[in-house]
Amino acid sequence: MTLRYGLAPLLLACALTGCNSAIGSRITPENYEKLESGMSKDQVHAILGKPDQATGDDIGNVLSLLKETWRGRSQTITVTYTNDAMVLKSIDLPDKSSAKP
Numbered sequence: 848m849t850l851r852y853g854l855a856p857l858l859l860a861c862a863l864t865g866c867n868s869a870i871g872s873r874i875t876p877e878n879y880e881k882l883e884s885g886m887s888k889d890q891v892h893a894i895l896g897k898p899d900q901a902t903g904d905d906i907g908n909v910l911s912l913l914k915e916t917w918r919g920r921s922q923t924i925t926v927t928y929t930n931d932a933m934v935l936k937s938i939d940l941p942d943k944s945s946a947k948p
Contacts, residue, residue, distance in 0.1 A: 874919025879938045882926065886933045888913070891926055898926075 873896050881894050892898075898915035905911045913928040927935040 872919075874917045874922060874924055876922070876938065876940065879922075879924055879936065882924075882933065882936050884933055888915075888928055888931055888933075891915075891933060895924065895926075 873894070878894050882891060895917050899918045900916040901913065903911065903913035911928075911930055913931075915926050915928075917924045921941045923939040925935075925937045925939075926933055
């Protein structure tokens, strides 16, 4: 019984914040550098977790394109796949020149 009541505040905090701190911590320049051309979607997900957004399109039965986006605390990573192999990656970092000293 004590365990259930001890978990209640934790579950409530997670529900209120969306647990973004645990997920957002995977969206880092260091993890971005681990991504390599040719990786499968499963390999990318093992590094970054589930994407925040995914859009795709099939061109006949010949070519499939998929773009996935992950949003972290201060950066966004986007990966594009062709036929389930990563072909492009990009990261948006905060502009340090606009930061106040």
